[in-house]
Amino acid sequence: MQRTARSRPIVRGLAAVVAALSPFALGACSVKERESDQVAGKQAFVQKCGSCHVLNRAGTKGVTGPNLDEAFRQGLADGLGRDGIDGVVRKQIAYPSMAGVKGSGLMPADLAEGKEADAIAAYVANAVAKPGEDEGLLASAVKAPGSDKPIAAEGGTLTMPADPGGALLYASTAATAEAGPLEVAMPNESGVPHNIVIDGKGETEVIEEGSVSFEADFAAGEFVYYCSVPGHRQAGMEGKLTVK
Numbered sequence: 001m002q003r004t005a006r007s008r009p010i011v012r013g014l015a016a017v018v019a020a021l022s023p024f025a026l027g028a029c030s031v032k033e034r035e036s037d038q039v040a041g042k043q044a045f046v047q048k049c050g051s052c053h054v055l056n057r058a059g060t061k062g063v064t065g066p067n068l069d070e071a072f073r074q075g076l077a078d079g080l081g082r083d084g085i086d087g088v089v090r091k092q093i094a095y096p097s098m099a100g101v102k103g104s105g106l107m108p109a110d111l112a113e114g115k116e117a118d119a120i121a122a123y124v125a126n127a128v129a130k131p132g133e134d135e136g137l138l139a140s141a142v143k144a145p146g147s148d149k150p151i152a153a154e155g156g157t158l159t160m161p162a163d164p165g166g167a168l169l170y171a172s173t174a175a176t177a178e179a180g181p182l183e184v185a186m187p188n189e190s191g192v193p194h195n196i197v198i199d200g201k202g203e204t205e206v207i208e209e210g211s212v213s214f215e216a217d218f219a220a221g222e223f224v225y226y227c228s229v230p231g232h233r234q235a236g237m238e239g240k241l242t243v244k
């Protein structure tokens, strides 16, 4: 991707700076502390960063920003160690380029600070461009969002929450309802903007917090519900409603 290619020199340029600092970055932390930090880091990454970045091990699929696995694969090949990546990520969180330019679509500043930013950077540094899946504590850090277990409408309302952890998914990829008038509701606690749409039936406004719904009449059949925020449906935020 163009963005990724353009940003590589940034990574390379920082490598030297970060290499000089790395004895401090390593500090006196035991490996164990670093793993528990990373658990919090993974959770925070999924919630605060995943809506814009692909990071395979975190299971995130955002497309607004560069794919982080790809962005750092080259850096790793060029000798930027994982401690170096830690420093680059920490810097990026603190000083995203052109941060604060309204409507520029670039990465927002101040998404995290202090210990939380350290933990996110430690997790990303450990996880990027690494084959396989997270193990141990990290494997269970983020509950697998989205399930295939259908959510049934109750009392004429289908409630389909957005993933509370900020993943680009609804609580389920399947739903059932009886024919007739139906309210389709989407609670969203994630802080990530989402809506719910069924073509030809209705759509809600996009919200970051709260709950929205629309009403429509449904005859028996199959319908697709999805989030129309750019990139979200492609990342998996959709499901099938079966009306009987």
Ligand code: HEC
Binding pocket: 003, 004, 007, 008, 010, 011, 045, 048, 049, 050, 051, 052, 053, 064, 065, 066, 068, 071, 088, 089, 092, 093, 096, 097, 098, 105, 106, 107, 108, 111, 112, 120, 124
């Ligand atoms: C609203 C979308 C958005 C969010 C949320 C976001 N980013 Fe970004 N990120 C971007 C964009 C766009 C870029 C590329 C341009 C730039 O630097 O602003 C980027 C660039 C980066 C880069 C540099 C990648 C490279 O190729 O050099 C890193 C690292 C990064 N982000 C990490 C994070 C982390 C960690 C978080 C969470 C704390 C986060 N991002 C949250 C949009 C986002």
